[in-house]
Amino acid sequence: MKILITGHKGMLGTELMHFLSQEHEVSGIDLEEADITDRAQIMEAVAIRTPQLVIHTAAYTDVDGCEQHPDLAYQVNAIGTQNVALACARIDAAMVYISTDFVFNGRKKQPYIEFDAPDPQSVYARSKLAGEIFVRSLLRKGFIVRTSWLFGRHGKNFVETILRLAGERNELSIVNDQIGSPTFAGDLVPEMARLIATEAYGIYHLSNNGACSWFDYARKILELAHVENVRVVPISTEALGRPAVRPAYSVLRNYCMELTIGDRMRSWEEGLAAYLALGR
Ligand SMILES: NC(=O)c1ccc[n+]([C@@H]2O[C@H](COP(=O)([O-])OP(=O)(O)OC[C@H]3O[C@@H](n4cnc5c(N)ncnc54)[C@H](OP(=O)(O)O)[C@@H]3O)[C@@H](O)[C@H]2O)c1
Numbered sequence: 001m002k003i004l005i006t007g008h009k010g011m012l013g014t015e016l017m018h019f020l021s022q023e024h025e026v027s028g029i030d031l032e033e034a035d036i037t038d039r040a041q042i043m044e045a046v047a048i049r050t051p052q053l054v055i056h057t058a059a060y061t062d063v064d065g066c067e068q069h070p071d072l073a074y075q076v077n078a079i080g081t082q083n084v085a086l087a088c089a090r091i092d093a094a095m096v097y098i099s100t101d102f103v104f105n106g107r108k109k110q111p112y113i114e115f116d117a118p119d120p121q122s123v124y125a126r127s128k129l130a131g132e133i134f135v136r137s138l139l140r141k142g143f144i145v146r147t148s149w150l151f152g153r154h155g156k157n158f159v160e161t162i163l164r165l166a167g168e169r170n171e172l173s174i175v176n177d178q179i180g181s182p183t184f185a186g187d188l189v190p191e192m193a194r195l196i197a198t199e200a201y202g203i204y205h206l207s208n209n210g211a212c213s214w215f216d217y218a219r220k221i222l223e224l225a226h227v228e229n230v231r232v233v234p235i236s237t238e239a240l241g242r243p244a245v246r247p248a249y250s251v252l253r254n255y256c257m258e259l260t261i262g263d264r265m266r267s268w269e270e271g272l273a274a275y276l277a278l279g280r
Contacts, residue, residue: 004054005020005029005055006054023193036080060077063102085142092141094141097132099128100128106247148250149181159272175240176236178247179211184272187265192206
């Protein structure tokens with residue numbers, strides 16, 4: 001298949017480029033090549049590459065930054081996605097849009113399935129949900145893949161932050177009242193490849209299995225990396241005082257995968273161990 005990836009220099013985009021290039025003809029665009037907020041530019045960039053499928057990972061992903069710059073958040077995540085969808089519609093290409101666990105309000109006590117109603121609580125989450133709505137309304141051949149708490153080889157992520165801070169301090173204060181599913185980009189990408197081959201368009205949750213708080217996650221990182229003598233102290237979200245509201249519970253269940261081609265995502269602990277085994 002001829003595939004175009006937006007945001008190919010980002011964490012997920014880079015992983016997708018590497019993996020999908022083994023079997024497909026893959027090209028990428030990022031901010032330097034085409035700004036997704038510029039409709040004419042993105043229309044042209046997509047049209048000249050004639051992809052059969054566009055995987056749209058480009059986004060304004062700084063959750064607190066979105067709260068402070070809502071116009072930019074809606075411009076990139078909502079209108080930018082509308083532009084990519086329009087570009088796909090014009091050449092009859094299919095599209096995969098990457099969305100987030102943050103579309104849910106976090107008040108549920110069990111993992112969210114695709115049939116639960118979104119109720120976003122921050123500008124980032126509202127802008128990402130707006131992107132979903134554009135994809136659903138503009139395209140017949142659209143996948144929406146919601147994932148969560150991504151970490152991978154090609155970008156800033158929580159794992160690297162914890163390991164860096166552990167080298168600088170002997171005590172780390174980490175939030176213990178937000179629960180989610182850390183997801184290894186290296187595990188997500190092969191599952192996306194299985195999904196796009198089905199042409200069964202719709203919304204899919206794709207996260208590593210299991211759940212933890214950021215505090216549990218930090219402790220597991222240090223344990224698996226054999227870092228000793230660093231104490232991890234649990235703190236509340238309120239004590240951290242970040243600008244954007246995060247859902248208290250945003251665990252995703254890969255329910256539509258379970259119901260169709262099967263959920264092959266392993267646990268987040270296994271994904272984390274595999275990532276750390278890659279070395280750095
Ligand atoms: N990271 C997570 O925990 C997480 C969780 C759930 C869902 N997601 C979603 O997964 C997707 C990929 O996330 P990621 O962590 O790989 O993101 P990322 O590393 O921040 O990459 C996003 C890419 O998009 C580019 N970009 C930003 N604004 C653009 C614009 N106006 N035009 C074109 N390109 C633009 C960025 O360029 P610059 O770097 O130059 O700005 C960057 O290369 C996003 O849609 C995100 O919302 C992420």
